[in-house]
Amino acid sequence: MRAGARFHQCPSGFHGRVSAGKAGVDTGEEARLDFIVVASQRPMNLRLGAPNELVLERGDGSSHPVHPLWLRERCKDAASMDLRTQQRLQDPSDLDLDLKVVALSQPARGVYKVTFSDGHEGTFSGDEILAEAALADNSHDCPAPRLWDGKLAEFPRARWRADPSEGELLGWLESFLTFGFVIFEGVPTQPGTVLKVGSMFGFTRETNFGALFNVRSTPNATDLAYTSVPLDPHTDNPYRAPVPGIQLLHCLINETSGGLSTLVDGFAVAQRLRADDPRAFDVLASTPVRFRYVDADTELTASAVPIELDVTGGLKAIQFSPRLDFVPLFSPERLDTYYKARRLFDHRLRAPDHEIRFLLRTGDLVMFDNCRLLHGRTGFDPAEGLRHLQGCYIDIDGPRSRYRVLRRQLGRAAGVRRSA
Numbered sequence: 001m002r003a004g005a006r007f008h009q010c011p012s013g014f015h016g017r018v019s020a021g022k023a024g025v026d027t028g029e030e031a032r033l034d035f036i037v038v039a040s041q042r043p044m045n046l047r048l049g050a051p052n053e054l055v056l057e058r059g060d061g062s063s064h065p066v067h068p069l070w071l072r073e074r075c076k077d078a079a080s081m082d083l084r085t086q087q088r089l090q091d092p093s094d095l096d097l098d099l100k101v102v103a104l105s106q107p108a109r110g111v112y113k114v115t116f117s118d119g120h121e122g123t124f125s126g127d128e129i130l131a132e133a134a135l136a137d138n139s140h141d142c143p144a145p146r147l148w149d150g151k152l153a154e155f156p157r158a159r160w161r162a163d164p165s166e167g168e169l170l171g172w173l174e175s176f177l178t179f180g181f182v183i184f185e186g187v188p189t190q191p192g193t194v195l196k197v198g199s200m201f202g203f204t205r206e207t208n209f210g211a212l213f214n215v216r217s218t219p220n221a222t223d224l225a226y227t228s229v230p231l232d233p234h235t236d237n238p239y240r241a242p243v244p245g246i247q248l249l250h251c252l253i254n255e256t257s258g259g260l261s262t263l264v265d266g267f268a269v270a271q272r273l274r275a276d277d278p279r280a281f282d283v284l285a286s287t288p289v290r291f292r293y294v295d296a297d298t299e300l301t302a303s304a305v306p307i308e309l310d311v312t313g314g315l316k317a318i319q320f321s322p323r324l325d326f327v328p329l330f331s332p333e334r335l336d337t338y339y340k341a342r343r344l345f346d347h348r349l350r351a352p353d354h355e356i357r358f359l360l361r362t363g364d365l366v367m368f369d370n371c372r373l374l375h376g377r378t379g380f381d382p383a384e385g386l387r388h389l390q391g392c393y394i395d396i397d398g399p400r401s402r403y404r405v406l407r408r409q410l411g412r413a414a415g416v417r418r419s420a
């Protein structure tokens, strides 16, 4: 008997193969981010099997019963969870490991009633089960990153509004999550505004530089960012744990002709390296590097691999700052392979075909993913005039949370049925 609930693996339309398009990495290669669900040709499906089995049929044609404990720990009745917080009232590790389903029925289309061997009864939405099953093991259920390189033709730009509509804000977040950055134009240039912009997307991450930092050339600078020298692509603050996830830079004034901002999609470069030279990729994904920052009041050190993978082997973060990295004293053979791999990665990161450049004009603000993108700038002549940016960090999960909440709210407003 076929169950009524059917669900495509891309319920939100945001999962799928990375599309290179005119902006993507040049793809004779497989330009796929490993953490993205690959859309299948067939929808997933639930059906009643015997005896008392709820069977998941996957898009690739495989099928398996849904584990009784997997269902049992998702019971949403008042005895199992606090209905207001949706948090469990019972430690699921205390459930019977040999729990069985002793009765299973489908009282309505897409609704399953389950009686467990511990006597508990639960009612489940087929849509919710399939939506969860459709997520990749490491999915954040957000727009999939779209890899890009120096051929990126249209930058994600938006006219800033302090009171955007929910739809407008959702669009900004989609751009950010897809491209890893967004440039806002017309942001008021009152000092401190960058914090207000940041608070729209998440919580400010204060550091020893303060909640807000000023980027301008100063004598006796404590960081090369505060000089006028060019800065090669790097990620910020790899010496912290955790690393600040997102950076915002707001241009209060720029009277110089240089000082162009640069961005590189580190995931695109890493993915291409993985295809071209898997040995170098593996070395960078497995060599712990010490990053260090020291000034009169601060000494920060953290170890991180330049290319960080998640538990599924997908790209998770890039940590790369050639001004601050100190590889441990490994054997000459191991260091030989590391130095070759770092050189290859670094040269690709600095290659013009991966980099985009743009001038931050007065009132422009760029927000970028510091775990995916590398940033830098060209040098400038401070004698030409002032160049003053203000920056701040926010945590990586802020925009993702805002995106999900807005999607939920807009879905409700549009009358979208999210559960049975």
Ligand SMILES: [Fe+2]
Binding pocket: 225, 234, 235, 236, 375
């Ligand atoms: Fe930086």
